[in-house]
Amino acid sequence: MILHILRKDWTLLWPVVVLVAALRALAEWAVYGPGLFGDELPWAMGSDLLGNAAAVGWVVLVAAVVHQEPLSGTREDWLIRPIARWQLLCAKLLFLALMVHAPIVLVGFVGAMASGFPPGASFMASVARAGSNFAVYTLAMFALASVTRNLTQLLVSGAGLVLLVSAAQLVWGGLSGDWDGTVSGSGYAWTGEFARALLVCLCAMIVIGLQYFRRGAIAWSYAVVILGTVLPVGLAYLPWDVTLAAQQSVSRGAPAARVTLEADTSGRAAESEGRARLISATSPTVDEDATAGAIRAARRRLAGVGPDELALQGVPHAEDEDASIAVPLVVSGLAPGAILWADRADARLIDAGGREVFSGAAEELQIRGAPGVTEARQILRVPLHVYAEHAHRDLRLEIDYTFTLLTRDLSAVLRPNGGETMLPDGMNCGTRLVREMRPAVRFRCLTVAKPPSCFSVALLNNAGTRRAPELAVCNPDYAPYRRGSHLFRRFGIDIPLSHVGPEYARRSILEDRVLSFVTYEARAHFTRRLVIPALRPGEWRGR
Amino acid sequence: MIVEAHDLVKRYVRVEALNGLSFSVEAGSAFALIGPSGAGKTTALKLLMNLLQPTAGRASVLGIDSRRITHRELARIGYVSENQVLPGRLTVSDYFDYLRPFYPRWDRALEASIRQHLQLPGERRIRDLSHGMRMKMALACALPFRPELLILDEPLSGLDPLARDEIVEGMLSQAGEMTIVLSSQELSEIESVVTHVAFLDDGRLVFQDSMDDLRARVREVRVILESTAAPPEALPGTWINVRASGNVLAFVDTQYSEQHLPNRVRSCLRGVRRIETDALPLRSIFTALARAARDGSVRVA
Numbered sequence: 001m002i003l004h005i006l007r008k009d010w011t012l013l014w015p016v017v018v019l020v021a022a023l024r025a026l027a028e029w030a031v032y033g034p035g036l037f038g039d040e041l042p043w044a045m046g047s048d049l050l051g052n053a054a055a056v057g058w059v060v061l062v063a064a065v066v067h068q069e070p071l072s073g074t075r076e077d078w079l080i081r082p083i084a085r086w087q088l089l090c091a092k093l094l095f096l097a098l099m100v101h102a103p104i105v106l107v108g109f110v111g112a113m114a115s116g117f118p119p120g121a122s123f124m125a126s127v128a129r130a131g132s133n134f135a136v137y138t139l140a141m142f143a144l145a146s147v148t149r150n151l152t153q154l155l156v157s158g159a160g161l162v163l164l165v166s167a168a169q170l171v172w173g174g175l176s177g178d179w180d181g182t183v184s185g186s187g188y189a190w191t192g193e194f195a196r197a198l199l200v201c202l203c204a205m206i207v208i209g210l211q212y213f214r215r216g217a218i219a220w221s222y223a224v225v226i227l228g229t230v231l232p233v234g235l236a237y238l239p240w241d242v243t244l245a246a247q248q249s250v251s252r253g254a255p256a257a258r259v260t261l262e263a264d265t266s267g268r269a270a271e272s273e274g275r276a277r278l279i280s281a282t283s284p285t286v287d288e289d290a291t292a293g294a295i296r297a298a299r300r301r302l303a304g305v306g307p308d309e310l311a312l313q314g315v316p317h318a319e320d321e322d323a324s325i326a327v328p329l330v331v332s333g334l335a336p337g338a339i340l341w342a343d344r345a346d347a348r349l350i351d352a353g354g355r356e357v358f359s360g361a362a363e364e365l366q367i368r369g370a371p372g373v374t375e376a377r378q379i380l381r382v383p384l385h386v387y388a389e390h391a392h393r394d395l396r397l398e399i400d401y402t403f404t405l406l407t408r409d410l411s412a413v414l415r416p417n418g419g420e421t422m423l424p425d426g427m428n429c430g431t432r433l434v435r436e437m438r439p440a441v442r443f444r445c446l447t448v449a450k451p452p453s454c455f456s457v458a459l460l461n462n463a464g465t466r467r468a469p470e471l472a473v474c475n476p477d478y479a480p481y482r483r484g485s486h487l488f489r490r491f492g493i494d495i496p497l498s499h500v501g502p503e504y505a506r507r508s509i510l511e512d513r514v515l516s517f518v519t520y521e522a523r524a525h526f527t528r529r530l531v532i533p534a535l536r537p538g539e540w541r542g543r
Numbered sequence: 544m545i546v547e548a549h550d551l552v553k554r555y556v557r558v559e560a561l562n563g564l565s566f567s568v569e570a571g572s573a574f575a576l577i578g579p580s581g582a583g584k585t586t587a588l589k590l591l592m593n594l595l596q597p598t599a600g601r602a603s604v605l606g607i608d609s610r611r612i613t614h615r616e617l618a619r620i621g622y623v624s625e626n627q628v629l630p631g632r633l634t635v636s637d638y639f640d641y642l643r644p645f646y647p648r649w650d651r652a653l654e655a656s657i658r659q660h661l662q663l664p665g666e667r668r669i670r671d672l673s674h675g676m677r678m679k680m681a682l683a684c685a686l687p688f689r690p691e692l693l694i695l696d697e698p699l700s701g702l703d704p705l706a707r708d709e710i711v712e713g714m715l716s717q718a719g720e721m722t723i724v725l726s727s728q729e730l731s732e733i734e735s736v737v738t739h740v741a742f743l744d745d746g747r748l749v750f751q752d753s754m755d756d757l758r759a760r761v762r763e764v765r766v767i768l769e770s771t772a773a774p775p776e777a778l779p780g781t782w783i784n785v786r787a788s789g790n791v792l793a794f795v796d797t798q799y800s801e802q803h804l805p806n807r808v809r810s811c812l813r814g815v816r817r818i819e820t821d822a823l824p825l826r827s828i829f830t831a832l833a834r835a836a837r838d839g840s841v842r843v844a
Contacts (some may be wrong), residue, residue, distance in 0.1 A: 004644055008633075008637075011637065012630075012632050034719045068630065074594040077627050077629045077630065079592075080592055080594070080620070080622040081617060081645055082614040082617040082618035083614055083617075083645060084613070132731075215610075216596050237647075361546055415655075499546045
């Protein structure tokens, strides 16, 4: 009977199925079709448009298949027919699996194969993407459809739930004083997303169970729908300790016990600033959500000149109402080339009487391992009035860090113009010379796997000697799985030739060089506490 | 008993649709639930079909608690409702094709016969059918599997006379051993079909009787008096709808007995010249009972 019901639904809905599959295929093609460098605006916009249209079609299809036999109300003919509810539910789920997600798997698989990715990686990525979409989005939409009678009701309910989420965010944000949530924007963001997805999936299954197997349970179903909408908002505000524990439980490596952090109090701010060398990438980096086609600048950028030199994020200009304090640090136990990424740094300044005069987040800190001891500098911004009051008094500084150690994972060498290479795990990277605003080597990777948390690129001469600064880009993501609802992800960076030297501007010279590409993955997550018992802010003020 | 209801209560937020309803239906009978609009007839039938669950009380259908009715029992029950929502995008033939495998006892020859009798256009989409056609379609879908119990909720409502006749004929032609439970306001049309009737008012059973007993028990009585008639202050409670016109006093006796009526009339009225009685059609019985129920003067039998 399951197939019999499925055949009936297919008879009624095949035009929508075909339309959604076609839109999905076109949206995928708009990503992989133009190749590695297809992140130009027209393609990105086209992919966005088609992806959104396919998403609308998908919502319509889920609603339509569930509403063929609406579960709310008492007037539907099917309710008095000898149709076993479990068979009906199985038929609907099978329909969605076969008619919505199987085409997505197929389209993704074909697209990935056409882009040169290995069959295994292509298939696994397509199935994983379809599976996660089914478990979260389709089940949630299925649950919402099961408590409504038609598409209009579903859309109105959906709009109501969006308002509810906004209200919940206002309440949670207002109560916590943090509008973005605990882990938002960090490599730990997946923990909140995963918990939310799990909760939404669980609530969806409860609603579907109630609607299909319990009569007169609509009030309970609505209650679960509302809970399943509001509670996940709160999961963005999980305590940091909880997310850290979750992250450590899935991490591959042991805590980096050898890494130690101390304040280098032998120097003074001026000296520290003198040693620091700011090198920042000036061309935009790309972290493209490929299917959606959205190109956005990487949130964080790690600039450096290689393991043998100190790599720092530049001292930011303090806001008018802030004063920045620069604390030189010495890090030991960090392997050359490794990256130490501070995911969180909670700072406190305590006066001699034990009163906390300042409490807040320290500026971002990313440290590149150098041979021997690595030097770095922690910037702390404090309100001007606090600084003025305590500039010449001894304060106790405490900073609680949560660090992630990232080490080298994959590497490749390719020609800087027209080079292309396929890395294991389904990552296709290539280069080409572009002459837009100014000449640059455009480096792009298209992947069906999880993009790396960090990658670095450097132009080398034939002897393997570095001839230009290494550029490193980080967008940490410590998820043990591939995140996102899109199959293809594109990332990369434009290496401006003016930055690496005018001699590279000539194609012939450039073609004599090679581009070294290295990815870095998180190996360990751990905490450290930095304590400076007596620190006079006035002696450590940065610019 | 193929259907039994005991003290059924169905309460909504502000409305008590059923208030301790009890009735029973014998196998093979054609049982009509009648009563004014809002009496609770549709709610009672939906409770029997497990479309609704009672707030209190219980009902059994085919020996099964109505709350436990599943697809297995539904294969033995036909149900037609005036506001049933059929899948509009399917054609008539598609829907028959869809339903057939769900019923182990589906009789294709019977289906063909019914479809021919009711003249259902196979290629037309259900949403394009008129209300009358949809009701015929619903009936045609409820009969080919020869249900043991056929439940009809206002099957004739809003239909033209021809469609009513066709549906009643359709029911009669297939009645056989089947038990029919129906609710209807179209009493003239169903009178030829029903064998038993229950009168509901305000969510309660006013009475339940066989049609034969009801016809015998409820009579229009006209008493011709020697002088101008005026209803006496005290009349038996079983006399309802009392009217006086000239020297004639008319009423409906809900406990008519040919043997006892003359004595009862003469004990209540003086100067009785003649007593005439007439059997009442179901519609008139209903009207008299409904008026009496509204006035609060009817007694539960």
